[in-house]
Amino acid sequence: MQLRFTSISHHSATVSQRERFHFTEADKESFLQGLQEAFPDITGFLLLVTCNRTEVYFESSITTAGQLRDYLLTHSPGKPGTREKNLFTCCDATGESLQHLLAVSAGLESSVIGDAEIHHQVKQAYRRAIRRGRQGSLLERGMQTVFRSHKRIRNETAFRDGTTSTAYKALKMVQDSFGTDAKNKRILLVGAGDIIRQVLKYSPRFGFRDVSITNRTEAKMMALVRENNIKSWPWVRLRENQLEAFDVVVSAVSDCPGLITGGIAADRKVLLIDLAVPGNIDKSLGAHKHVIRCDLDTITAQLEGTRAKRKAAIRTVERILAEELQAYMDWVQKEPFRQLLAxxxxxxxxxxxxxxxxxxxxxxxxxxxxxxxxxxxxxxxxxxxxxxxxxxxxxxxxxxxx
Structure with missing residues (x-):
């Protein structure tokens, strides 16, 4: 029995190539059901799908990583062809497979080094395996190693300190500015592009109760309103700078310099976060007594400090992963003795x-x-x-x- 994996990621494939192997939640269930039926010797599997990678980790005695890759090529939702074979990494060795899973889970293989979201995604994928009764023994022990490594990295290094996401940092500024009352503040998001979408992705973690969005294209705005269960705000009212009701404005609209020049509350603290280039929010607003204005330069300077800390911690993280991998391999080598005892x-x-x-x-x-x-x-x-x-x-x- 070996722990194996096959992977396509941003290291080997473009976005358009990876899209062919992206699975919705419904796609994942039908794919895994077919996988169980096609390869009965697979006792454990984990399907990991993110914007940067699609990977299958599995435990089998016969089925190889190459066979699993070929199954992906013919059963993925995007209907890819065999020409994508060379985009995949395949591994049939238990130690190397877990080593890769540990590096991915730690964020060492992420496009943003130290990305914390990937650990949550790995955990969700494992929960799906448990629900299907397909956690195996090598995979189950491997996931225990992943969780233990995550805890050690958090406690023994600065690798998890701070964030390197602009969107997440913007929301953290809201929390830091208003403290325990941040959840009750009225927040307006301006725009519907990638940055605002990222803000909406992270927003539930902070528990904000009153979020509105406005955008010059109403259809895009309403789609985000429905997807995220938030409120809409008329674009015309933004253009008229009728913003007195909001405590926080996060703006990221392209090609709209000087979009916000006034109309904010004058009797309480207001946080203005400008994530656009050129900027949407007039710099002079930052001179008002109760106004805090931040822009991309402010956020980037703080993120650079986080990136430096993470880079400095990489060697320690790699040492921790090596120690945990060795402990896992020691456990694997004792498997014949455990079977004898059983x-x-x-x-x-x-x-x-x-x-x-x-x-x-x-x-x-x-x-x-x-x-x-x-x-x-x-x-x-x-x-x-x-x-x-x-x-x-x-x-x-x-x-x-x-």
């Missing part, structure tokens, strides 16, 4: 049940477990035959009286 335990239980027909299953298990622990301690094979007289028979535990 067979011996079944034999012991059978003999005990025959010798003590009146004993409860719990009592039998206690005796069997005790004997197996002795075997592990002394590295001896357990005796499985007992005499009927004297003290050579193991003593059953005395049950508690009610």
């Amino acid at each position: 067979r011996r335990k079944r034999s012991i239980r059978k003999q005990l049940q025959s010798t003590y027909p009146l004993a409860s299953p719990e009592q039998i298990d206690q005796i069997a477990n005790r004997m197996i622990r002795e075997v592990i301690r002394h590295n001896e094979e357990p005796p499985i035959h007992y005499q009927d007289e004297g003290n050579s028979r193991p003593q059953l535990p005395v049950p508690c009286s009610n």
Whole structure:
């Protein structure tokens, strides 16, 4: 049995090439069901799909990574062809497969180094495997290694400190500016491009209760309103700078310099975050007494500090992953011994049940477990035959009286 994987990612393929292997939630379920039927020797699998990669980690005795890749080529939603074979990485070795999974989960393989979102995505993929009863043994132990590594990286390095996402940092500024009251502030998002979409992606993590969006193309605005369960705000009111009701304005509209020049509340703190180039929010607004104005330069300067910390921590992260991988491989190498113990335990239980027909299953298990622990301690094979007289028979535990 080996842990294996096949992968297509931003390292080997363009966005348009990767799109052919992107799975919706419904696609994932039908694909995994077909996978189970096509390859019955696969006892565990994990389908990881993000904007940068599609990977399948699986545990099998016969099926190879190349066969799994070929199945992906013919069963992916985008109907790719065999010409995409060379875009994939395939691996049939347990150690190398887990090494890759650890690096991916840690964010070392992400387009943004140290990306924290990938660990959440790996965890979600594993939960799907558990729901289908396909976590396997090598994969299950591997995921325990992933979780332990994640905890060590968070506690022992600065690799997880801060963020390198502009959108996330913008929302963090809202939280930092208003503290515990941030969730109740009225927030207006201006635009419907990639940055605003990223802001909406991260927004639920902060628990903001009152978010509105406005955009010059109403259809795009309404699509985001429906997708994210937020409010719409008329574009014409933005152009008239009727913004007194909002505590926070995050703007990222292309080719709209000087879009916001006034109309903000004058009697309370207001946070203006300008993520556009050229800027949407007039710089002079930052001179107002209660106004905090931030732009891309402000955010980039803070993100650069985070990137530097992460870069400095990479060597420590790699050491942690190497240590955890070695612990996993030590566990794998002991698998034959664990199988022997399992067979011996079944034999012991059978003999005990025959010798003590009146004993409860719990009592039998206690005796069997005790004997197996002795075997592990002394590295001896357990005796499985007992005499009927004297003290050579193991003593059953005395049950508690009610």
